Amino acid sequence: MTVSGTTEAPAGTATAIRLDGVCRRYRDGDRTVTALDAVDLRIPVGRFTAVMGPSGSGKSTLLHCASGLDTPTSGTIRIGDTEITGMRETARTRLRRERVGFVFQSYNLMPSLTIGDNITLPLRLADRRPDHAWLHDLIGHVGLRGLLNRRPSELSGGQQQRAALARALVARPDVVFADEPTGALDLRTAAEVLDLFGRMVSELGQTIVMVTHDPVAAARADVTVVMSDGRIADTLARPSAERLAHRLARLERGAA
């Protein structure tokens, strides 16, 4: 997988996440479902990678395994140079909170905490002191200055998603995983959030992996991995939204 980089980050040289021969099977009653089928994937540092595919193609399972939330049936996964397959739950949790951030479709902020407390929650859980300069910068970046004392329910969807992104970034993780982050937002707000993702990559060199089924969202990424039936069908560098939509439509018709 080669991508021509436009940032000063050492594009394509360092590896944030590496999957080798990862299989994930579920038992569903008396039959076995193969969600991931021998997937090899390398996510480069400092890039915005999108994972696309029709429903049931395995893209969410890929995200869960790659982030250490779920364990593969076979194969190895490395975050940076640490192999996470075979780690216990508590060790994986510690690794996740040091090195991985999450953003979800439904924001998942804690309703009982203020926006500020929500953002710094990962640091508290890791018993780390916040780096105030970084926090100040981060809040400026996501545009939530002045809203830190509000409750999540007092904010718009876009604002909540930006707070969720700030929470994902606060511990300066190696990778941020985003699962359909624009799924609950209107077109304009979605575009704003995607812009923010892009700026985080280009200005801060953040590695982001985003799962989406929206070709317009995927087209904002540096690299788009297209999945089908638990396998990687295509890896496309900066494809257009039209091309992705076309590709997706073909996959959904079953003509991979």
Added chain:
Amino acid sequence: MTPMLVPAWHMARARLSGLVAVVCAVAGGAAMVTATGVMVETGVAGGVPPQRLSAADVTVSASQYVVQDEEFDVLLPDRVPLPADVAEVVAGIPGVAAVAGDVSFPVTVTTGSGTVASTGHAWEVLALGAAGPGTSPGEDEVVLDDDLAARAGAAAGDTVTLRAGGHETTVMVSEVAALPGTGLYLSSSAATTLAGRDAGPRSGTVDALVVDVAASADVAATADRIRAALPELVVATGATRGDVEHLASGAGRATLIGLAASMGGTVSLIVGFMVAAALSVSVAGQRRELALLRAVGATPRQVRRLIADQCTLVALAGLPVGVAVGYLSAEWFGELLSWAGLLPEGMPLRFGPLPGVAAVLTSLLVVRIAAASAALRASGMSPTEAVAESKVEPRRPAPWRLRAGLAIMALSAATGLTPLLLLPGEAAVVSAVTGVVPGMVGLALAGPSLVRAVTGRLRRRLRPGGPVSVWLAVHNSHGYALRTAGGITVLALALGLTVVQVHGQTTMSEAVSAERAAGIDVDATVTVAGGTGDRTLVDALSDRPGVTAAVPLIHTSVVWPYEQDGKARAEQYPVSAFGADLSALIDLGIVDGDPRRLTGDTVAVDAATAWVEDVSVGDRLDLILADGTPVSPEVVAVYRRGMGFGPIVASADLITAHTGRGYDTVLVAGDVESVRRWAESTPGVSVRAGVSAAGLGDDGLTPDQWVNLVVSAALLGYVLLGVGNSLVAATTRRRGEFAVLRLVGATPAQVRRMIRRETALVCGMAVVAGLALSVPVMSLLGWGLLGHPWPQGPPWLIPATVALVCAVAYPAMLLPTRRALRSSPTVAVAVA
């Protein structure tokens, strides 16, 4: 039902844990209502079937009740006699074939092997009608029922001595027979003499008339004709004749109704409370679905209907179990009452369908009302508001709740405390105990605001570098104040109610014991079998060497009728009636008058009652004795120790002169051994060291106090079951929240720690609230009754109840947390 029933069922299936709580609350509530209902039904329609009087078609007796306006009439414990010559009136009524007078009297039977107490009757009653058993006894003969014969060790042909009401007669046992009633049977004239109906205060009276209706006449019609001729008397047929034969049966029924009435209020309040709490947890869990329903076009009315239907459906699932458990526990409770002596032996409970039906109907009514109010918020919002609010609970509790809650708490405190300050006595205890329940309702209303205030304070005082589990626990309790307060209120209710119920009883019992211990100086108590003691017996005892004082005693009760706001009311008090100068043995704590004047038609009154009723020395009281005799004794003394000796102490002359009753006890000061030796040669008496007389002994809790404690324990169990279920449901609903925490880096151990801290907060606030509502009331009670502000009772009670409350709360919150943490957070987040 409605077309919304189908979605109601589907939603019900999806929210099982919340609904289990509703099922338990409804089932437990139905069980308690059913059990109470069985008490009422037995009280209204039950009773012991007639035995001795079963041959009679109709009985005619005097009313055993003192009539009150708006309240249950007061039942007189002793037989109210009627003039024997009424028989002539009855005999003249068409349809009446024969009339006989029934008398029963306490009697002792002395044989060569000892003395036993029994009851004597006239044979005539048994022989009434076509086929009487056995042969009528002659003038000097007696028929014994086989049980009595076995106890007395007598057989046909033996000679026995009978003693009753100062008479003594020696007769021959003519027959030992299996009779429909127990006791011994004499000829009419012998029975009349021994029963004291030929001379003295009971002269010319009978207990009841039994009527044989001619074969050609209709029993009911004849009874109606007797009723018309004698409207002031009670004419009974069928099973109600049992009440005429067994006074205890009527008393048992009155006890049941009284118990049910006093339990009913608390039970229904608590059941309503618990069902409402369970429903609000369940409805809160479905707020999101309800909001979505509103968004897709359901009207507020439809949403309310949906919730009401769903809750009804769930209630219907719990009701059969509840009703069944109710019938079973009623049976068990009946046994407890028999054991406590509140129900006569052999009085069966009535298990008709009515209590079950009533439980079902009231449960459904409570459920629908509770469901409607729980649904109000979810249904009243606009759809967009509903969706926006669906994931967070209402942020701020409605301000009216705080104001209303505080007002109710203040009001309940005031009503609970005022009588304590005004009137130390049993009424004060009752008002203090019942005042706590509305206080809990107030707490339930004000709870969320109070929780917000307390946790808000805690939040500001958290150390910045403190453990994150505490930080999260405080923030969660603050942010979800409604949820937190729900658990706290019910736990506080359990704790407060237990403390008040138990300490109320024990403090009063302690006050009674303390006053008796200070006021009674008695070395031995002589009990006279059958209450047949007389002056000769007391004189014999007084003449014993080593005996310094002997005071005979009758334990009875009087009814004090009075008028309140123009309505007739009556209060029944237990009374100790003393037959000699009591000052050598008993110090009532005289504040006015002279206890040595307590002879003839006189009484002494305790100071609190005297103050309330505005009575002083020299006044005459209009009282009704236990057998219905109206008397107007003079008040000769006012005393202070009203808890220990009751509101009224009488001269025994008042009782003996008007009713012919004998002494049942003699209190003795002096050499116990000398008294024992005397008792060995005196038939029908037994001796115990110290005081063991009814109404004067120091026997700790009385049977009805035990019954109260059992009822409290059942209520406590129900409340704790309910709160456990609600906490499980509320915690299970937090899976999404736990998942989010784990996704942002919390280890399962951190989440568990957070829940442990939250549980500690909930328990801590519940303990503070529960004790705040109960301990001041109990302290005032202790202060009023005992003179010191710490309540009496087992010192382990409060710690044990606190431990019990925590023992329910911890697993109820931690086990669902552990279960939620077992599943992958990704799944939980997707569900949330």
